[in-house]
Amino acid sequence: MILYLGRRLLGVAGILLAICAITFTIFYLLPNDPAAAACGKTCSPERLADVKAAMGLDKPVWDQFAAYLTGIFAGRDYGTGPSAVHCGFPCLGYSYEYGLPVWDLLTDRLPVSISLALGAAVLWLLLGLGAGVTSALRKGGFTDRTLMVLSVGAASLPVYFTSIMLIWGVVRTAGLLPYPSYHAFTDGPLDWASNLLLPWTALALLYAAMYARQSRTSMIETMAEPYIRTARAKGLPARTVTVKHGLRSAATPILTIFGMDLGGLLAGAVITESIFGLPGVGRLFYDGLARSDQPVILGVTLLAAFFIVAANLLVDLLYAAVDPRVRY
Amino acid sequence: MSTTTEPPVVAEAAAAGPAKAAGRGPWRLVLDQLWARGSARFGLITVGVLLLAAALAGPLSALGGWTPEEFDKRAVDAYLGGMPRGDFGGISTRHWLGVEPITGRDLFARVLHGGQVSLLIAFTATAVVVVTGTLAGVAAGYFGGRTDAVLSRLMDLTMSFPSLIFMIAMMSVAKDVNRILLITLVIGLFTWPGIARVVRGQTLSLKHREYVEAARVGGARSWRILTREILPNVSGPVIAYTTLLIPGMIATEAALSYLGVGVRPPTPSWGQMIAESIVHYETDPTYFLIPTAFLFLAVLAFTLLGDALRDILDPRGARS
Numbered sequence: 001m002i003l004y005l006g007r008r009l010l011g012v013a014g015i016l017l018a019i020c021a022i023t024f025t026i027f028y029l030l031p032n033d034p035a036a037a038a039c040g041k042t043c044s045p046e047r048l049a050d051v052k053a054a055m056g057l058d059k060p061v062w063d064q065f066a067a068y069l070t071g072i073f074a075g076r077d078y079g080t081g082p083s084a085v086h087c088g089f090p091c092l093g094y095s096y097e098y099g100l101p102v103w104d105l106l107t108d109r110l111p112v113s114i115s116l117a118l119g120a121a122v123l124w125l126l127l128g129l130g131a132g133v134t135s136a137l138r139k140g141g142f143t144d145r146t147l148m149v150l151s152v153g154a155a156s157l158p159v160y161f162t163s164i165m166l167i168w169g170v171v172r173t174a175g176l177l178p179y180p181s182y183h184a185f186t187d188g189p190l191d192w193a194s195n196l197l198l199p200w201t202a203l204a205l206l207y208a209a210m211y212a213r214q215s216r217t218s219m220i221e222t223m224a225e226p227y228i229r230t231a232r233a234k235g236l237p238a239r240t241v242t243v244k245h246g247l248r249s250a251a252t253p254i255l256t257i258f259g260m261d262l263g264g265l266l267a268g269a270v271i272t273e274s275i276f277g278l279p280g281v282g283r284l285f286y287d288g289l290a291r292s293d294q295p296v297i298l299g300v301t302l303l304a305a306f307f308i309v310a311a312n313l314l315v316d317l318l319y320a321a322v323d324p325r326v327r328y
Numbered sequence: 329m330s331t332t333t334e335p336p337v338v339a340e341a342a343a344a345g346p347a348k349a350a351g352r353g354p355w356r357l358v359l360d361q362l363w364a365r366g367s368a369r370f371g372l373i374t375v376g377v378l379l380l381a382a383a384l385a386g387p388l389s390a391l392g393g394w395t396p397e398e399f400d401k402r403a404v405d406a407y408l409g410g411m412p413r414g415d416f417g418g419i420s421t422r423h424w425l426g427v428e429p430i431t432g433r434d435l436f437a438r439v440l441h442g443g444q445v446s447l448l449i450a451f452t453a454t455a456v457v458v459v460t461g462t463l464a465g466v467a468a469g470y471f472g473g474r475t476d477a478v479l480s481r482l483m484d485l486t487m488s489f490p491s492l493i494f495m496i497a498m499m500s501v502a503k504d505v506n507r508i509l510l511i512t513l514v515i516g517l518f519t520w521p522g523i524a525r526v527v528r529g530q531t532l533s534l535k536h537r538e539y540v541e542a543a544r545v546g547g548a549r550s551w552r553i554l555t556r557e558i559l560p561n562v563s564g565p566v567i568a569y570t571t572l573l574i575p576g577m578i579a580t581e582a583a584l585s586y587l588g589v590g591v592r593p594p595t596p597s598w599g600q601m602i603a604e605s606i607v608h609y610e611t612d613p614t615y616f617l618i619p620t621a622f623l624f625l626a627v628l629a630f631t632l633l634g635d636a637l638r639d640i641l642d643p644r645g646a647r648s
Contacts, residue, residue, distance in 0.1 A: 015488050023494075027501060152367075152635075156628040158579060160586060160602065161620050164609050172610070264490060271583060285493060286587070289500045297497050304490030312488070 008316070012309050019305045024065050027294050068093065092302070093295035097288065102299035105284060109268075112182050112280035116203070116272065117265035119196055123204035125258070128211025133247060135212065136219035147212065155209035163202040163275040170198060180276045199276045203269060207261060211254065218250040225249075251322055255315050263311030267304035361640050368636030374629035378622075382443040389437030392424050396441040397594050399431050411612060419614065426614050428604075435618055442596035443622060449511055449597070450577035456516035457523060458570050464520065465527025466554060466562070470535055480528075483521035491518040492583070499589035507591050515580055523569055530562040564641035571634035575627040582623055598623040 043051075059067070070076055071091035092102035131151060135144040154162075170176050180198050183191040222228065223246050231241045268282025277283075281300055288296035362368040381388060389395065404427060405413050412427045419426040425435040468479040495514050502510055534540060540557050548556070582599030584590035591597040593604075601619035609616040 011484075015485055018485055019489060023497075026498065152628065152631055156575070156624050156631060158582060158586075158599075158602070158620065158623060158627075160606065161624070164606060164616075168609065260487075264492070267490060267493070270492065270496065270587065274587075285496075289496065289589070292501075301490060301493055301497060304493050305488060308490055309488050 005317075008313055012313060015309055016302070016305060020069070020302055021065065023298055023301050024068060025061070027298055092299040095288075095293055095296050097291045097293045097296070102295045105296065106281060106299055106303055109279060109281045109284050111184065112278050113268045113273070113282060114266055115182075115185065115192065115196055116199055116269060116278060116280060117262060119193075119200040120203035120207070120265070120269075121258075121262050123200050124207040124211060127204060127208035129215050129247075129254070131208070131212035132215025133219055133242070135216045136223065137242065139220060144216075148216070151209040151212040153209075154205050155213070157206070159202055159206050159271055160275055162205055163199070163272060166198045166202055167276075180278065182278050182280075199269075199272050199278060202276075203265070203272055210257075214257065215250065215254055218253050219246060222246050222250040248322060252319065255318060255322060259311040259315030260308065263308035264304070266307040266311070267300060358637070358640055362633075362636055365636050367632045371629040371632030371636065374625055375633055378443060378626055378629065379447065381440055382447045385437075385440035385444045389434070389440055392434060392436045393422070394434035394437045396433065396437040396596055398437075399433060400427060404429060404431070412615075425618050429608055429612050429615060435615065438596045438601060439598070439619055439622055442598050442601050442619065443626070445508065445591055445595060445597040446578055446581055446599070446623075447626070449508060449515075449581045449591075450574055453512045453515040453519070453577045453581075454570060454573050456512060457519045457573060458566065460516065461520040461523030462527050462559075462562070462566060465524040466531050466558060468524065469528040469531025470550070470554060470558060476528075479524070483524055486518060486521045489518060492580075494518065495580070495584060496587060496589050499584055507595075511581060511584060511590055515577060519573065519577075523566065523573070526565055526569055527562050530565055531558055534558055534561055568634065568638035568641045571630060571637050573634075575630040575634070578623070578626050578630070598626075 067076060071093065073090070076091050090103055092106070094100065095102055095105055098105060131147045135147045138144045167179070171179050177194060177197060180195045183195055185192045223242075228241060228245055231245045232238075236245075268280050268285055270282040270286055272278075273280045273282040274286055281303065284296060285300040287293075288300070362372055394400070400422075402413075405411055409429075411429050414420055414426075425439060427433060427435060428438070464479050464483070468476045495518060498514050499511065535558065540553060543553050543557050578598075581590060581597065582602065585597045585599030586603040588600075588603065591600050593600065598619045602616070602623065605612070605616040605619065
């Protein structure tokens, strides 16, 4: 187990390093000049050179990359002498747009994205697994067909359409909920939940549909296994057979997708956040794009990669808990 | 819809009557099975109609009398902020699906041309993914060893990329390039590992079958074994998986264009039309609903078709 974990952590570090290198190369080799953008329109060549030096852009790409990596683990200084700016661990650079450390921007926005992702995940797991298991138990029946038609339909709807329809129906027409704006969980859980309910629903509908289809297939396959028949034959109640014997083993493939989906969402749902005007990481990223704010783009990409890799690792470790056949 | 209880294609066809099934190629059998399912039939017809409409976008919109970039100031009311004249977004005999607010561009022509762009991107991106994925998967599965190790690491790496965020970033930094080509390649770059894994798994289980061993003993070279023995036998799952890839591609293109980093105006695509119409959703719902409906139908139809094909061609499931 320890050995496995060590090997996996090494792999994770390698993948993150590779992603960092690739992202860095792509964004820093492209014909954008952030120094010129930061310096403004009336910029003398001397001033431009100063700005470049302060941002560390006058050095070769390789040195810039090394400086970036050192910054992440040990912090770094921009410029020299009295005008130097220190950027402490973990330094992801300074945003060109906001003039703030990228790390601070990210940690500022992260609670919004995490609230959105986790809430939506709970909702879609409940909806998706519920529909999938119900369908599987009533295979071929009316309930099954209705649920599957609904889920294929819901999966085909673009998230911006469901979001707009939810805003239109629930907020504009019925006036049941306020137009979503973010309230911190610590300020009042009720405000937090009622404001996030619509974005949660919009995201959850999309994912729940996929989970319903996946869990139905998985559940049907599992319920046809001989050990399910054994469990029934020895007189276990139907609920125990379904949940403890069926669902537990059927959940393994679902866990894999769940890790990827949740990992991908934690660092921001770009479309959902922009439609509902939530100030999350996805929104930060989207705004950063419009202004070629490369440190922000790079920072968000790295954070997103980190979440995906971490979620995958976590899922692999969870396998052992869900499925007793899995041993490391 | 079930995957386990149904007998495979051939057995079912034989049960239906050997005389009837005789003399029919395997593809004809698949088509018959598709037709027998209501949802697949709906998918097949819708896909056919949409493809035809997209392919004939030029002539069809000429039939309506408008090109996608032609302004019609008479169809919009300047005193009402450029809202279309008439009910339902200005649907009339002049403009079959109404017009865009402010410019008065014909929605029928735009949604057909937009479909052409959206489907073209989806199909070429799928082709890129299928070719790359199959080659990588077959190579990894068949040659094993170091090839497998390198390719599998590459798949892991690609799958750890935050793909949507990365696609958006790549699309937004590249300035003066062919957008359609770029979007195709960028989508392709991040989607190939899925199919490569499926093919790799299939190849691994195929390469020690007797008929492959027999071919090897008979002196066939790797190339011949791969093209004659392995590839034909992975084609079933590949086709099913491919059909299920297409709706994802359509949705991804729409998302990128919706975010403003995909196809650039004036070239229409469904996602971009939705992005433009979303601010009008309350004042001119027809304008918002028409591209959304086309996008929805396309994704739905390909999903239904893909589901059915997977049940028929890949009953035990090479996925997972």
